[in-house]
Amino acid sequence: MISGLAQRIGRLTLFFLREVGTHVLLLARAATAGGYLLRRRHLLIEQMHKIGVRSLPLVTIVSLFTGAVASWQAAYQFRGLISFDYLGAAVSAAILIELSPVLTGLVVAGRVGASIAAELGTMRVTEQIDALETLAIDPVHYLAAPRILAGFIMMPALVIYSNLVAHAGGYLVAYSMLDVSTAAFFGSARRYFLVHNVVAGLLKAFFFGGGTALIGCSIGFRTAGGAEGVGASTIRAFVYSSAFILVMDYILATLLF
Amino acid sequence: MITIHDVHKRFGEKRVLEGVSLTIPEGKTAVIVGCSGCGKTVLLRSIIGLVSPDSGSIRVGEDEVVGAERRDLFRIRRRFGMLFQGAALFDSLTVAENIGLALREHTRLSRQEIRNRVREKLEVVGLSGIEDRKPAELSGGMRKRVGLARALIMDPRYVLFDEPTTGLDPVMSDAINRLIIGTQRRLGITAIVVTHDMTSAFGIGDKIAMISDGRIVFEGTPEAFRTSALPAVKQFVRGGLDG
Numbered sequence: 001m002i003s004g005l006a007q008r009i010g011r012l013t014l015f016f017l018r019e020v021g022t023h024v025l026l027l028a029r030a031a032t033a034g035g036y037l038l039r040r041r042h043l044l045i046e047q048m049h050k051i052g053v054r055s056l057p058l059v060t061i062v063s064l065f066t067g068a069v070a071s072w073q074a075a076y077q078f079r080g081l082i083s084f085d086y087l088g089a090a091v092s093a094a095i096l097i098e099l100s101p102v103l104t105g106l107v108v109a110g111r112v113g114a115s116i117a118a119e120l121g122t123m124r125v126t127e128q129i130d131a132l133e134t135l136a137i138d139p140v141h142y143l144a145a146p147r148i149l150a151g152f153i154m155m156p157a158l159v160i161y162s163n164l165v166a167h168a169g170g171y172l173v174a175y176s177m178l179d180v181s182t183a184a185f186f187g188s189a190r191r192y193f194l195v196h197n198v199v200a201g202l203l204k205a206f207f208f209g210g211g212t213a214l215i216g217c218s219i220g221f222r223t224a225g226g227a228e229g230v231g232a233s234t235i236r237a238f239v240y241s242s243a244f245i246l247v248m249d250y251i252l253a254t255l256l257f
Numbered sequence: 258m259i260t261i262h263d264v265h266k267r268f269g270e271k272r273v274l275e276g277v278s279l280t281i282p283e284g285k286t287a288v289i290v291g292c293s294g295c296g297k298t299v300l301l302r303s304i305i306g307l308v309s310p311d312s313g314s315i316r317v318g319e320d321e322v323v324g325a326e327r328r329d330l331f332r333i334r335r336r337f338g339m340l341f342q343g344a345a346l347f348d349s350l351t352v353a354e355n356i357g358l359a360l361r362e363h364t365r366l367s368r369q370e371i372r373n374r375v376r377e378k379l380e381v382v383g384l385s386g387i388e389d390r391k392p393a394e395l396s397g398g399m400r401k402r403v404g405l406a407r408a409l410i411m412d413p414r415y416v417l418f419d420e421p422t423t424g425l426d427p428v429m430s431d432a433i434n435r436l437i438i439g440t441q442r443r444l445g446i447t448a449i450v451v452t453h454d455m456t457s458a459f460g461i462g463d464k465i466a467m468i469s470d471g472r473i474v475f476e477g478t479p480e481a482f483r484t485s486a487l488p489a490v491k492q493f494v495r496g497g498l499d500g
Contacts, residue, residue: 122348123347123348126343126345126348127341127342127343128345128346128347128348130302130341130345131345131346131407133305133307133334134305134334134337134339134408134417135334135358135362135407135411136331136334136335136362136363137358137362138327138331142362
């Protein structure tokens, strides 16, 4: 029984190391596409639009309600202990440090990471990626590099937007349902505002965005087995991206705070 | 000339190619036939470096494909075009963008020049006026023709055809066969066709090679193939279960 358990742990460890290695190698190959992307800027801009602009409706809804819930829950915790004058500061710090980067990251992992895996997976099983190879076009440069770079760039942009919308959501609940004045909410948020919090949140977003796109590309490229394989890749990309975001969030939190 | 020597390839426990040796003459059409799953597509994909053989040698002119660096492979591939079984057109691009992609990536031609070259290649394959359509709007035969136009856009010396008539009705199959013959003669390319369609093989081949159990069991003219006494060849030509 013990040897069986040890074998299982060994297999899982090897699997994990192989996966990490595959992703790192893909990132290294994509990193050599700098000159190519300068010449083919339209590929990058197209992906920035897909990853960033098209995520705006979903990020808006998630951020608005995240801010609203944060405000309501903070008020629940404060009641009878701390003055509501500090509500703005608490909500703002939670949004900037944790809520916006992580929730935006998870939403983008679901929408973008999975769709990249599905798109590239379909291209793999229908031989479109092989067709690129036969045309002497490097699929890593043409397909992966623009998506990964767009992920690195657009996630921080989305988190900046999410920060604003979430603050609006928090303020609306505080003002309309908790009788906190505008001056009290934003005054306390400003008093306890730290640039470090914003930078830390954006740094998290940078890694979450690049990582999510990288995982989607890596899994998409290795898809096999027709439509069933594409479905499996889509799920795997979402699961890996979500796990990556949560683990990375913990690592960055311990390093940054 | 393409020279294949003692190529071996296995996927896990399954041995697919077991010492394949074959010569593809310049400016001719060579047809590789064999049963489904016998390794002919793996051999075709090995020639262009999509599959890496475990051992052996594939020489394209002076260049060695087996074990070539990625950069060298891309250089070698510029001499090739390939038509895939399902055409493998890029779904997100229009017909013109599909065909012109290699020109956009590898040349400094203007948009108008690319557009003209695309139109020219579409005419070669007997299509026109469909530049702005998406692949989803095309029939199976049209997709294959567009795939061929894309394969020809860089004026390759070698064109590989993977099951070009599979999934097409007899009329469209005949049209594709005529297109392969016409293209080969007009452009002087070397064509390598993988198929299990014997009508197609006899119609277009200058040379036929047959793969069975991972080895080349026959190599010769279509006439010699038709009259061969080899049981595997006789069985394949007749289409029966027994040799």
